[in-house]
Amino acid sequence: MEQIARGSDELIALALRSVRVPQTGIASLLASFAPQLDARLLGVYLLPPAADQAELVAAGGVDAALAGPPGPASVATTAMVVHIADTLDSVQADPATPLHTPWRDYASVAGVTSLLDDASICVVMAGGLRPVDELELRSASAPIALLAHLIVQERQLGRLRNQLHDLGQERFLLAATVQHDLRSPLTAISGCAKTLETRFEQLNDDERNYLLDCVVRQSERLERMISDAFLKESFGPDTPLRPRRVALNEVVERVAAAGTAGQTGEVAVEAPEIYVTTDTDRLERALLNLLDNALKYAPSGSSVHLIVSPEGTGATITVADSGDGVDPKVLPRLFGAYATDPSRADGTGLGLHSARRLVEGLRGRIDYSRRSGWTRFSVYVPNLEES
Numbered sequence: 001m002e003q004i005a006r007g008s009d010e011l012i013a014l015a016l017r018s019v020r021v022p023q024t025g026i027a028s029l030l031a032s033f034a035p036q037l038d039a040r041l042l043g044v045y046l047l048p049p050a051a052d053q054a055e056l057v058a059a060g061g062v063d064a065a066l067a068g069p070p071g072p073a074s075v076a077t078t079a080m081v082v083h084i085a086d087t088l089d090s091v092q093a094d095p096a097t098p099l100h101t102p103w104r105d106y107a108s109v110a111g112v113t114s115l116l117d118d119a120s121i122c123v124v125m126a127g128g129l130r131p132v133d134e135l136e137l138r139s140a141s142a143p144i145a146l147l148a149h150l151i152v153q154e155r156q157l158g159r160l161r162n163q164l165h166d167l168g169q170e171r172f173l174l175a176a177t178v179q180h181d182l183r184s185p186l187t188a189i190s191g192c193a194k195t196l197e198t199r200f201e202q203l204n205d206d207e208r209n210y211l212l213d214c215v216v217r218q219s220e221r222l223e224r225m226i227s228d229a230f231l232k233e234s235f236g237p238d239t240p241l242r243p244r245r246v247a248l249n250e251v252v253e254r255v256a257a258a259g260t261a262g263q264t265g266e267v268a269v270e271a272p273e274i275y276v277t278t279d280t281d282r283l284e285r286a287l288l289n290l291l292d293n294a295l296k297y298a299p300s301g302s303s304v305h306l307i308v309s310p311e312g313t314g315a316t317i318t319v320a321d322s323g324d325g326v327d328p329k330v331l332p333r334l335f336g337a338y339a340t341d342p343s344r345a346d347g348t349g350l351g352l353h354s355a356r357r358l359v360e361g362l363r364g365r366i367d368y369s370r371r372s373g374w375t376r377f378s379v380y381v382p383n384l385e386e387s
Helices: 002-017 022-037 075-086 134-181 183-202 205-229 248-260 280-297 351-361
Strands: 041-047 055-060 108-115 121-128 244-247 266-270 275-278 303-311 314-321 365-371 374-381
Touching: 022 041, 022 055, 022 134, 041 075, 041 134, 075 108, 075 121, 108 134, 121 134, 134 183, 134 280, 183 205, 183 248, 183 280, 205 248, 205 280, 244 248, 248 266, 248 280, 248 303, 248 314, 275 280, 280 303, 280 314, 280 351, 280 374, 351 365, 351 374
Parallel strands: 266 303
Antiparallel strands: 041 055, 041 121, 108 121, 244 275, 303 314, 314 374, 365 374
16 A cells, blocks of 8 residues: 555656546556556446446556457446446445456456546456455546546547537538529629610510519518528528418529529420428529529520429429530539539539528428430429428
């Protein structure tokens, strides 16, 4: 006991010097403590809160190799560690302890449990031919628990860093996506305004009113998009929906008008009167992204088709063009962020990503197909009243 006491200051100093590599520090402490405790094997286990698997942090002593490499413990070893952790008042393993190899091969097994700040439990176990002195084992476990605590804190910090990094990436992507999607209403407004400015005298009253109405509707859409972007709850997959019952033929007519306002390109609409309950703003925003791509890559003089067909209690809206389609190399990541066709230098890789997120937020799905010379993006719109 005196030998342990005299060396404890040196061992604590060793622990403090090991803060940058606490697992190595624990291994060094175990190697020093094993002969002083007359233990053939010392092992340190971590049991995270509400975890179903213990972890071997390090082992020391002449039989250290028998404990296996550091890492997740087996089911049997976990049951043993949990049992010892539950009997906080006892140091010597009781007869009911489910000892597992190699611990069951020793005449005496003891354990000391330390509760760490995050509710993790550190268990220091000692096995040998003779009983280990309880006070000596408790004294030896103090610097080990300190380093175990550092391991836990280091892992928590690592998880926080990853979460912050992921959050930063998500916010950056969201900002880039919103910026991308703002282009559609801005392009429509700009196109209508330029048409009114340059051809005002040649337009009849109906044409002027149509263009002015388009400016008003796209301005309102722009205002809603900007307002949503500043709402805390608008970030991420939990954005609240604003469902209302709508006629999909009217939705695609508005999308066609906004997509072609002030720019070249023809859109043929094939839409029976089908009613669904959905978030119209979100649906139109997704369809505008698809239509923008189709108009961009459709051959000059050809039409892009917007087709609505019933499907179950909802409907499918297909945007089809006769362009070259998607490069097969891009298909595996087609709807991912920044997925672009290397043969096309004018894309940001955000339009399809935004469309997918918007559609999935409506509990729908979006699919790509290439058949008979036609490129098709199909959006299934569920009836939110029925889902």
